[in-house]
Amino acid sequence: MEELKRVVSVPFKKTLAASLSEKDFEYSLAFDLKWFPPKIASKVKEKALEAGLLVFRDGGLVPAFDVESIRLPHAFKPSENFLENPGSSGEKAPIKEEISFEQVLEFISADNGINRQKLVSEINFMQDRLSYLVDIRVVALIVAKKFGCDISVIYDRVSRSVLGISY
Known part of the structure; x- marks a missing residue:
């Protein structure tokens, strides 16, 4: 989860924006940072929404945490399979998710x-x-x-x- 939080924070830190459109968020991950192919960037966005790290507000994506509190290691780049291994860092994945x-x-x-x-x-x-x-x-x-x-x-x-x- 911590790595996902770091990944989510970067587009907001890079643009100094409080809100980004879905397209801008995905574009930043795929083309500006060149971290993921566009389809994976979209999955990152979906995973962040599911985890409650991003929320929709006024037609845009807004981080649900303090982006400025996230410290990135020098030359940070997410691991290739961080979406597939949410528990690899010792964290437990949520068991059941409710949506109201x-x-x-x-x-x-x-x-x-x-x-x-x-x-x-x-x-x-x-x-x-x-x-x-x-x-x-x-x-x-x-x-x-x-x-x-x-x-x-x-x-x-x-x-x-x-x-x-x-x-």
Whole structure:
């Protein structure tokens, strides 16, 4: 987790920005720093969101920790397989991850700028049509797709949470 925190902090330190768009964050990791191919940079972003190191705020990514408190070793470069070995540094990986309906709403709203009230109204309508047989977070993802939202970033997290799958 510590290495992920260091990796996440670098684009913000480099640009002196409090917030970055998803594209700018991934671009920084893949092209500015040349640490990862673009697909891996995207996975780093997803992993940081899942771990709670990054959050969506006002349409951008914001670190959920004090970036300035992170000290980087001289010539820091992440290990090639740090995403595959989250417990290699002796830390335990989280057993179960929960994601709330509010977090799903926040993601959808930030992703495509839909008015929260309209979004909740659509979700409630769909939930009613489905006779309340489907988890509200899944219904929110269905509505998000209807509005053209890219749910790939949050889909696995919601699935694991709804199904109670540990990872």
